[in-house]
Amino acid sequence: MTEPERLFMNPITRFFVRAKHWQVFALLIGLSCIAEIVVIWTYPKTVALIAAELCWICFVVWFWSLGSFLYSVVKPNLRLSLPFFRFALVYPLVYMGVFQIIPFEKLTLGYNLAIFPFHLFAMFCVFFDLNFVSKSLALAEKGSAVSFYDYAGAFFLLWFLPLGIWFVQPRINRLYAGTLNRQTA
Secondary structure (H helix, E strand, O other): OOHHHHHHOOHHHHHHHHOOHHHHHHHHHHHHHHHHHHHHHOOOHHHHHHHHHHHHHHHHHHHHHHHHHHHHHOOHHHOOOHHHHHHHHHHHHHHHHHHHHOOHHHOOHHHHHHHHHHHHHHHHHHHHHHHHHHHHHHHHHHOOOOOHHHHHHHHHHHHOHHHHHHHHHHHHHHHHHHHHHHHHO
């Protein structure tokens, strides 16, 4: 069994790679809207934290699926670091969960200075993830080395997420269909 075949055995990855742009948009943005309603209409902070984490988890799972799929279809000599990509997806998720547990009344200057490096690293991880997916997409489509100019469009579209889903997800769908066609031929 080839690496892409093993990857496609995962139903969650298969869903996100095959999903149409409107389905991913509805899932990610719909959950965000529901989470906002829950936050507005409920008082307990824990409900708001759970709703925010749930939205972030869906985004991370979508990115994890895209990154894993793209990693599997990029030529081995052009692949980026998959282990750090996965770590960079999980770190902001854990960081946000831990940071949100601390009451805002306890945020002193010393605490803010202590947490600042962790916050910067979480921001770095998010940008690394955006770079990984957009660059891997360009590498998979082009089949050779790329410069930032080649994947800047996808990078900024993913950064401005609701807009990016509509343009990046169809490209993922085409790559998935092409990979399946090559495997069956």
